[in-house]
Amino acid sequence: MKYTIIILCVLSFNFSFSQNQNDQKISLQYENLSKHDIIKRIEELTNYRFFFLEEWIDDMQLSAQYNNVSIKHILNDIFGSTDINYYITSDNNIILTQNSLINSTLPKDFFNDTETNSSTEEYASPILYTNPSVSENDFDQTVRIGKENGRSKQQTYTLSGYAKNTKTKAPIANLVIVTTDKKISTQTDENGYYRINLPYGVNYIETQGMGLSGSRKRIIMYSNGRFNFNLKDEIEVLDEILIEANRDKNVKEALTGVLQIKTKEIKTVPLVLGERDILKVATTLPGIKTAGEGASGYNVRGGKEDQNLILLDNGVLYNPSHFFGIFSALNPFTSGDVNIYKGNIPSEFGGRLSSVFDIKTKNGNTEKLSAEASIGPVTSNVSMEIPVVKNKSSLMVGARGTYSGWILKSLDDKSLKNSQASFYDLVGKYHHKINENNTIEATGYYSKDAFSITSDSLFSYSNRLMSLKWDHTFNEKHLGNFIVSNSQYKFNIELDGNLDKNFDLGYRVNETEFKIRMKYLMNKKYKFDYGMASKLYTINPGSINPKGTESIVNAVEIPKESALESALYLSGNFELNKKLLLNLGIRYSMYAALGEAEQRIYQDNSPRNIGSLLETKEFGKNEVIKTYGGPEFRMSARYFLGPDLSIKGGINTTYQYIHTLTNNTTVSPTDTWRLSDTNIKPQQATQFSLGIYKNISPYEFSIEGYYKKSKNILDYKVGADLILNETIETEVLQGKGKAYGIEFLMRKTKGRLNGWLGYTYSRSFIKLASEFPEEQVNGGSFFPANYDKPHDISLVTNYKLTKRFSLSSNFTYQTGRPVTFPTGSYILNGVERVLYSDRNEFRIPDYYRLDLGLNIEGNHKIKKLAHSFWNISVYNVLGRNNPYSVFFVTENGKIQAYQSSIFAIPVPTITYNLKF
Numbered sequence: 078m079k080y081t082i083i084i085l086c087v088l089s090f091n092f093s094f095s096q097n098q099n100d101q102k103i104s105l106q107y108e109n110l111s112k113h114d115i116i117k118r119i120e121e122l123t124n125y126r127f128f129f130l131e132e133w134i135d136d137m138q139l140s141a142q143y144n145n146v147s148i149k150h151i152l153n154d155i156f157g158s159t160d161i162n163y164y165i166t167s168d169n170n171i172i173l174t175q176n177s178l179i180n181s182t183l184p185k186d187f188f189n190d191t192e193t194n195s196s197t198e199e200y201a202s203p204i205l206y207t208n209p210s211v212s213e214n215d216f217d218q219t220v221r222i223g224k225e226n227g228r229s230k231q232q233t234y235t236l237s238g239y240a241k242n243t244k245t246k247a248p249i250a251n252l253v254i255v256t257t258d259k260k261i262s263t264q265t266d267e268n269g270y271y272r273i274n275l276p277y278g279v280n281y282i283e284t285q286g287m288g289l290s291g292s293r294k295r296i297i298m299y300s301n302g303r304f305n306f307n308l309k310d311e312i313e314v315l316d317e318i319l320i321e322a323n324r325d326k327n328v329k330e331a332l333t334g335v336l337q338i339k340t341k342e343i344k345t346v347p348l349v350l351g352e353r354d355i356l357k358v359a360t361t362l363p364g365i366k367t368a369g370e371g372a373s374g375y376n377v378r379g380g381k382e383d384q385n386l387i388l389l390d391n392g393v394l395y396n397p398s399h400f401f402g403i404f405s406a407l408n409p410f411t412s413g414d415v416n417i418y419k420g421n422i423p424s425e426f427g428g429r430l431s432s433v434f435d436i437k438t439k440n441g442n443t444e445k446l447s448a449e450a451s452i453g454p455v456t457s458n459v460s461m462e463i464p465v466v467k468n469k470s471s472l473m474v475g476a477r478g479t480y481s482g483w484i485l486k487s488l489d490d491k492s493l494k495n496s497q498a499s500f501y502d503l504v505g506k507y508h509h510k511i512n513e514n515n516t517i518e519a520t521g522y523y524s525k526d527a528f529s530i531t532s533d534s535l536f537s538y539s540n541r542l543m544s545l546k547w548d549h550t551f552n553e554k555h556l557g558n559f560i561v562s563n564s565q566y567k568f569n570i571e572l573d574g575n576l577d578k579n580f581d582l583g584y585r586v587n588e589t590e591f592k593i594r595m596k597y598l599m600n601k602k603y604k605f606d607y608g609m610a611s612k613l614y615t616i617n618p619g620s621i622n623p624k625g626t627e628s629i630v631n632a633v634e635i636p637k638e639s640a641l642e643s644a645l646y647l648s649g650n651f652e653l654n655k656k657l658l659l660n661l662g663i664r665y666s667m668y669a670a671l672g673e674a675e676q677r678i679y680q681d682n683s684p685r686n687i688g689s690l691l692e693t694k695e696f697g698k699n700e701v702i703k704t705y706g707g708p709e710f711r712m713s714a715r716y717f718l719g720p721d722l723s724i725k726g727g728i729n730t731t732y733q734y735i736h737t738l739t740n741n742t743t744v745s746p747t748d749t750w751r752l753s754d755t756n757i758k759p760q761q762a763t764q765f766s767l768g769i770y771k772n773i774s775p776y777e778f779s780i781e782g783y784y785k786k787s788k789n790i791l792d793y794k795v796g797a798d799l800i801l802n803e804t805i806e807t808e809v810l811q812g813k814g815k816a817y818g819i820e821f822l823m824r825k826t827k828g829r830l831n832g833w834l835g836y837t838y839s840r841s842f843i844k845l846a847s848e849f850p851e852e853q854v855n856g857g858s859f860f861p862a863n864y865d866k867p868h869d870i871s872l873v874t875n876y877k878l879t880k881r882f883s884l885s886s887n888f889t890y891q892t893g894r895p896v897t898f899p900t901g902s903y904i905l906n907g908v909e910r911v912l913y914s915d916r917n918e919f920r921i922p923d924y925y926r927l928d929l930g931l932n933i934e935g936n937h938k939i940k941k942l943a944h945s946f947w948n949i950s951v952y953n954v955l956g957r958n959n960p961y962s963v964f965f966v967t968e969n970g971k972i973q974a975y976q977s978s979i980f981a982i983p984v985p986t987i988t989y990n991l992k993f
Contacts, residue, residue, distance in 0.1 A: 103119075103123055103143070103147075104143060104145055105119065105122065105151060107139070109139075110139060111136050112137065113134055113136075119148075123148070123169075125165075125169050126170050127170075127173060128171070129161075129173035133161060149165070160176050160299075161175060162177065162178050162224050164179035176225060176297070176299050177224075177299070178225045178226075216293040218294050219296075219297070220294055220304055222297065222298050222301075222304060224299050225300075226299070226300060231277065233275060233277065234275060234299075234301045235272060235273070235301045235552075235553040236275050236296065236302060237270070237273075237303055238271060238303045238304045239271075239305045239306075240252045240254075240265050240307075240308065241269055241307060243307045243308065244310060246443070246444050246447070247439075247442075248268050248440060249265055249269050249286060250265055250267045250414070251265060251286075252264060252265040252286045252308075253285040254271055254273055254282060256275070256281060256282055268440060272550070272553060275296065279295060279296075280298060281293070281295055281296075284308065286308065289308045289309070290309045292308055327772070327777055329715070329723070330658075331421075331650065331659065331660035331713045331714060331725065332418070333420035333421050333727045333766045333768050333781060334364070334418065334768075335417070335418055335419075335420065335421075336365075337414060338358055340409065340412055343358045346887055352404055352409075352456055353451075354404060354405050355405065355407060355409060355412055355415055356397060356405035356415075358873075359417060359434070360375065362835050363821065363822050363836065363869075365377050365417070365432075366891070367864075369960075370924070370959055370980070372402045372961075374397075374402070375397075376841075377419045377432035378783055379431075379785060379814075379817070379818065379840070379862070379864075379865075380431030380432070380762075380785075381431075381862075383429075383736060383737035383750070385431055385432045386426060386434070387436070389436050390437060390506070390520040390522075390544045391544045391546060391562050392542035392544040393562070393588060393590075394540055395540060395586065396540055399500040399526055400526065404456070406524045408477045409458065410475055411504050411506070412439070413437040414437060415434060415435065415437075417432060418432060418435070421729050421766065423711065424648040424662030424664040425606060425608060425648070427610070427644050427709065427732070428732075428734065431762075438504060438506045440506070441464070441473035443464050443465075443466075443467060444464060444467060446464065447992075448461045448993055449991070449992040450991050452989050453987075453989075454988075455479055455480070456479045456480075457478060457480075458475070458476075459475065460474065461473070461474050465507075469511075471507075472506070473507075474504070477501060479498075479500050497529045498528035502522070502524035503522070503524070504520070504521070504523075505521045507520075513550070514549060514550040514551075515547070515549055515550075517546065517547050519543075519546075520544045523541050524539060525537065525538075525539040526538050534573075534574070535571045536570050537568065538566070538568035538569070541564070541565045542565070543563050544561070545560070546558055546559070554597060554599070555595070555597055556598075557594060557595040559592070559593055560590075560593075560594070561590070561591050561592075563588070563590075565587045566585070566750075567584060567586070568583070569581070569584075572624065577627055577628060577629045578628060579624035580621050580628060581621070581622050581623075582801070583619065584619045587615045589612065590610060590611065590613075591611055592609070593609050593610075595607050595608050602651070602652040603649065604649060604650045605648070605649040606662075607646065610643065610644050611641065611642070612643075613641055614640045614641075615637065616637065616750060616752060617635075617637055618636070618749060618805075619633075619634075620634040620801075638674065638751070639670075639672070639674075639699075639752075640670045641669050642668045643667045643668075644664055645665050646662065646663065646665070647662065647663055649662070655717070656716055657715070657716050658715045660711075660713045660714070661712050662710075662712070663708055664709040664711065665709070666706055666734075668704065670702040670703045670704075670752060670753060670755070671699050671701060672695075672696030672697050672698055672699060673696065673698040673699075673700075674754075675693050676694045676696065676754060676755045676756070677692075677806070678690070678691045678692050678755070679756070682848075684847075685807050687804070703755045710729075710730045712729075713728075722769075722771045723770050724767075724768070724770075725767070725768050725769075726766065726767045727766050729764045731761070731762050732761055733762075734759045735751070735753070736750065737791075738751050738791070739793070739799070749799065757791065757811070760787060760789045761787060762788075764784070764785040766783040767781070767783075768782065774827075775825055775827035775828055775831075777822075777826065778822070778823055779820075779822045780822075782817075782820075783816075785816045787816075788811075790811065790812055791811055792810050792812060792843060794852070794854075795916075797809065810845045810852055811845075812845035813844045813859075814842065814844070815844075819837070820835070820836070820837045820839075821835065821837075822835050829876060829877045830877075831875055832872070832873045832874035832875055833873055834870075834872050835870070835872075837870075839867065839869070840865060841861065842865070843860060843861075843862050846858075854916050860895075860915065860918075861895040862917070863895060865894065866892045868890070869890070870888075875932075880934070881935075881936070884931060884932075885950075886928065886929050886930070888925075888926070890923070891924040892920070893922050893923045893924060894921060896920065897914055897919070898913070898918070898919045899911045899912065925957060926957055927955050928951065928952050929950065929954050930950035930951075932947070932948055933947040933949070944993065945992075946989075947987070948988045949986070950985070950986050951984065951985050951986070952985075954983055956981070956982050956983050958981040959981075960977070960978055961979045
């Protein structure tokens with residue numbers, strides 16, 4: 078027989094039950110029975126009677142067999158993993174309670190007299206549910222976590238969980254979770270997860286998030302447990318903001334030169350051909366440039382394009398661009414937020430001198446199917462989020478393709494009018510939360526571009542990466558993740574038209590990496606990161622094969638290159654006092670060039686050429702050819718000058734063991750990568766930075782200055798032949814670099830008018846000096862790098878006309894980049910030759926461009942199938958004929974200069990986005 082009651086027990090100190098006398102032995106067997114049915118079975122076979130509330134008992138089915146065991150043994154098996162406690166009375170009544178215990182004796186020292194308490198058991202202090210200073214109306218829910226264990230001596234327990242938006246089902250990052258009475262707080266990470274240590278007993282918790290409705294909970298901690306926050310958007314528009322999440326982060330953190338781009342904030346920025354592009358938006362921020370319109374790659378604080386580490390879910394993306402650099406290779410619907418480190422790079426990252434673009438893909442919706450799509454004049458995008466196991470795992474997939482052939486025919490560049498181009502990219506991510514302490518993520522990405530400059534040639538290049546990450550929580554202080562990734566970039570050139578010269582040329586770089594990243598949270602003032610990483614490079618420098626039986630092209634294959642790059646790192650945040658915060662880190666990197674390979678040894682104090690070659694050494698498979706390495710220091714500090722005013726400084730040293738080989742003015746898809754070896758040393762750089770940061774709501778201001786010096790920067794000799802060259806070391810030079818600049822950023826994040834203004838003054842120089850004239854450039858003096866643009870101004874604004882309509886603009890001005898011009902001619906052996914100026918002595922005209930856009934949101938009905946968004950924009954409204962390149966040809970015995978532009982006229986675009 079089953080009885081259902083609500084129990085309120087008040088026990089006096091002389092309450093005398095003797096459970097041991099009634100703990101009879103029983104035998105019991107059941108298979109696939111619910112807990113309700115098991116309780117009935119026990120009542121039928123014994124004289125025990127249960128008292129509980131129906132809703133406390135879940136419907137989980139169990140199977141077990143017991144022979145002559147105590148009732149306690151059976152109850153522990155049934156309820157051990159739940160929040161149900163039990164109490165057995167002297168008359169064989171079993172009282173079930175949710176979370177709390179029923180005690181037959183008073184707690185020890187209840188009367189401050191240990192002699193009067195004969196109990197030898199130690200119980201935790203009783204939990205008082207009421208607090209005179211807190212009104213019952215101050216919280217919207219009471220939550221009990223875990224169940225009481227009377228013998229536990231633990232004073233604090235860990236509450237963990239997940240925060241999501243109830244409407245969009247998206248995780249809520251940077252949500253502040255704080256106790257109202259104990260000054261304990263934490264915040265959710267980028268995936269919406271949090272952990273907080275709370276005292277045993279009653280805690281009053283509130284959440285603080287911009288644009289989100291507030292939540293206040295009374296949480297009773299009996300043991301470690303889990304609770305998820307489901308929050309709504311703030312519907313009412315308030316006159317003032319009462320709660321802000323992550324406020325003044327730019328002022329408070331210690332690192333300099335850190336930028337964050339949120340994908341949801343860039344959809345109104347007018348960009349070329351209506352394509353929402355997170356990396357193009359990055360170039361409107363101070364310190365990040367491109368060599369020119371239509372150029373792939375990025376120049377960060379005076380660095381080369383190959384000095385940026387671009388990561389997509391921890392895998393390296395070697396070429397982040399599509400379509401001659403006009404689009405980035407990232408699907409905007411699948412990309413999450415991007416963190417860009419251009420000053421103090423965290424010690425967990427290495428292998429590049431200038432910056433790290435840490436890009437994360439979004440986690441899929443674990444509750445319901447959702448999708449997003451767009452249709453534009455050049456590209457179409459689609460993404461889907463598919464729940465796999467509800468509230469635990471999801472699959473996110475995205476695809477993007479182009480139908481862009483028509484746009485090439487309208488370009489001003491004559492060499493591109495008869496060309497064709499296409500691209501596509503695919504991305505997928507599986508996210509699974511196994512339990513509170515373990516989560517796995519797997520990401521796959523592939524992109525491919527194919528273009529034909531002439532009717533008989535086909536160029537193609539592709540990126541492929543895969544990554545697997547396992548996040549594990551060891552305890553409330555110790556967290557870690559384990560990562561395996563593989564990345565590959567390759568290009569191919571096919572010539573199929575001239576029968577006796579048809580060929581197929583290919584190149585490939587591949588890397589596989591394993592990382593361990595650990596975090597140790599000692600306390601609020603001291604936090605440590607440590608770990609290790611190791612990656613294996615494999616490069617096929619190139620091969621060419623005849624295409625067709627009539628081709629006379631000789632087959633050539635450059636020997637494969639291999640190397641192992643490893644590192645250990647340790648860093649920590651140290652809050653010395655309320656004003657001074659230090660971030661100190663060290664990374665020790667190690668590099669070994671590996672065989673099977675040949676290495677050419679040249680005479681010292683002689684120019685490197687065939688004439689100075691002494692010998693060729695051969696190395697067996699995996700034999701170490703040459704090693705490099707050393708410590709990399711990452712140090713920064715923040716000092717508060719006021720509550721919302723700080724000054725920061727930092728020193729950053731880096732090694733880079735892989736280089737690009739190019740003699741193009743701007744980066745090209747056919748640029749090749751080369752590993753350090755006996756003849757090519759790794760690049761090194763040291764950067765000093767100093768900045769002041771100030772917030773005056775709703776404005777954020779920052780001004781940063783930097784000075785960077787580098788060595789072993791790889792460049793090329795005049796007339797160098799870099800493709801399929803077995804003695805490439807004779808065609809390249811290594812020299813010094815220096816860069817300096819000052820960056821100003823003003824950002825407005827609230828109000829009808831918002832956006833940012835960025836200005837950068839920067840210089841970047843290279844010095845290729847040698848005692849031998851053939852290994853000098855510009856007489857061994859410093860000269861401007863190809864990407865040296867002293868002045869750079871960007872103004873991005875968005876004005877909300879109504880809740881549905883807004884106007885946006887994007888204005889850019891840049892100093893023209895350096896070029897080398899012919900300055901005369903001379904006759905040599907009866908042939909007229911061109912005499913060129915010093916390298917990069919002149920500049921092309923300055924660049925400026927204005928883009929305008931109208932953004933139309935769909936109606937804001939709550940119940941609707943899908944949400945729509947229109948973007949109508951005009952790229953280059955002023956029709957500015959900005960030069961992409963200046964080149965020279967000889968016509969009728971005269972040298973003629975030509976200027977090519979990518980978009981020389983206004984380009985209107987209309988794009989339709991749909992989300993459901």
